[in-house]
Amino acid sequence: MTAESLAAALRRLSAVFILVFCSGCLSGCGGKDTGCDASSLETIHTCRVGVQVGTTSDTGVTELFKSKSAEGMIERFNTSPDAVTALRQNKLDLVVVDEMPAKEFVSQSPELEILDYEFARERYAGIVALQNQELLQKINDALKTAQERGIIDKLKETYIFKSGDYHYIPEQNGSETIVMATNAQFPPYEYYDGNRMRGFEIELAYAVADIMGKKLKIDDIEFDSIINAVSSGKADFSFSGFSETEERKKFINFTLPLIDSGISIVVRKDGEHGSGLSFSEKFHANFIEQERWKYLAGGLGITLIVAFFSTLIGITGGFLLAVVRVVHHRTGRLGLLNFIVRLYINIVRGTPVMIQLLIIYYVIFASVDVSKILVAVAAFGLNSMAYTAEIIRAGINAVDPGQFEAGKSLGLSDRSIYRYIIMPQALKNVLPALANEGISLLKETSISGYIGLIDLTRGGVIIRSLTYEAFMPLMAVALIYLCIIGIMSYGVSVLERRLKKNER
């Protein structure tokens, strides 16, 4: 009898596989001739261009293309490796990105090259909250000290010119913590190497923190959230490849420049397609090399923890909310509470869970330093609570009113009737629906990356940013989700059948 549902699950699984591999094949053969002329800045608006959203490349390209009424040619990506991936798949004609990462990309992908003219030139600096003049001064002093000690030049040699192998060894014996926000998808400035963050700005930040006598804590978050994090006090400062613009100066202060850099244009060499790596080579590069599979394993752990505890909160809280609503419905008591609960449910169901997550992290916990796992558990738990409350309420209402009347006629209190008779039956009715809610919650946690939590999805994104390869990491992540959810669904169907057997 369980074989049937197993077979159904397998059928579903194989369908997904087929879909997935077909799309994988298609992705390699896309692209069309757009008549792109990338010979000079005057004509590049005829090309499909990719940029990382929120970067100075984005601003510059937008300005230029707007002036030529070619804004439709711009595609904005969350990270520049995503843009490079799209370029390799022939979905773009060029990518505009900072000089150093551009060199990094080209060295990794032999079919790419950098055009010999620059898009622009700029200088990177750290950022500090507007009102925090004192910290600004301290960081600037520390930068000067670092320059005097030769740290900055030696780091440049290591990371920018690739001619040295100096690394700054953090001392970290300060007692007070200072928090730096960054977006570690920007080699060679900040990126992941194994499970550690490295890069020019990362090591420089350690040096600066040591000189200031502070302990450095690094928060890896989305690039477009960094300014927000710094100005709201979630982070004290950021080294993340920020160039000075008048617009940004309205919101934050810039430190002394950390480095001078150009913005480059990356294109495909003529006639080159794909990286030519075999399947097993790709597999090795994405998962085995530098133990990259650990991003997935660690991410899976986080995903499961967040999903488990938020489901727990969702069910407990949802149960309480449902009781408030049912008591109000049957007795007319708890009017105010019921109003609040209804409002809460409507707000939660009427807004995207991602916005709720961001609000909880950046608004509600803005000035408190809490663990991100806790924030994610709270956000998804509070979200699930609203849905669970409605599920349980429906379950309670579905219990035959005769059960309540029988309890009444035996002189039982309302409380006893609910506790011993109604609730057990209601919960049994809604168990499958609750399990399904748990499944969709598990999938929803995939947006945890937005507050910098490295969950399963984010783990895949990190691998992607290291290998510039979309297919393998995405498929791996999808398959892992599919397996967990497959197991859960199977459990639910077994449970459902058990429950049916007991009654009726």
Add this chain to the structure above:
Amino acid sequence: MSVNREISGEIVLKVDNLCKSFGKHEILSNVSFTVKKGEVIAIIGPSGCGKSTLIRTLNLLEAPTGGHIWFHDKDLTQASRKEISKIIPKIGMVFQQFNLFNNLTVRRNITMAPVLHGIMSKEEADDWATGMLDRIGLREQADKYPSQLSGGQKQRVAIVRTMAMNPEIILFDEPTSALDPEMVYEVLSLVRELADSGMTMMLVTHEMKFARNASSRVFFVHDRNIQEDGTPEQVFDNPRNQRLREFLMRVSCK
């Protein structure tokens, strides 16, 4: 032939000008009667005339919209929550749809309320339930769930469940109407046995033969009130009310 019963003068229930409306729809209007200890009152009447509503207001499953219900010397319509919670267990009820607790075993269905009320200890209740189930031939079913029983078995368990509270009066709302014909007898025998033991009862029923044989008094409900109130002989053999005569004609033709 109706039974000769010991009916003492003690009044268990006194209903005085009871009214019940659902919104604008008036179902009962100024109904008055008394029930003495030991009486078995059959309530008959066309369907939809308010028989269920009448007995459901007696234990406050429906709130009366007017009048008084005296249980001995307490007026249920004026009593405090606490007083009501003491009285309601003394008024048993058996439902047409049995309403056994689906999530509890047969035994727990019977023992739960008396244990929660502190009438019996858990062990006493278990023993009592086992004894009763044995008497009605359902001892084997003690640990089964209601869904595993036949309708007749369910209703007999429901009756035992009510008796476990040691009530002074039991209200039956068409206890055999939801049963397959071959199960009606087993339930009616138990009801009859209970009646013969001297239990005070009010019984809404469409089983005219049973009403005639087992009851000491019959109410004919029609047009928002009790139109005829008498012994089974008076009501069945000598109906005065025109509607009652039509009603009896219709049921006997069935």
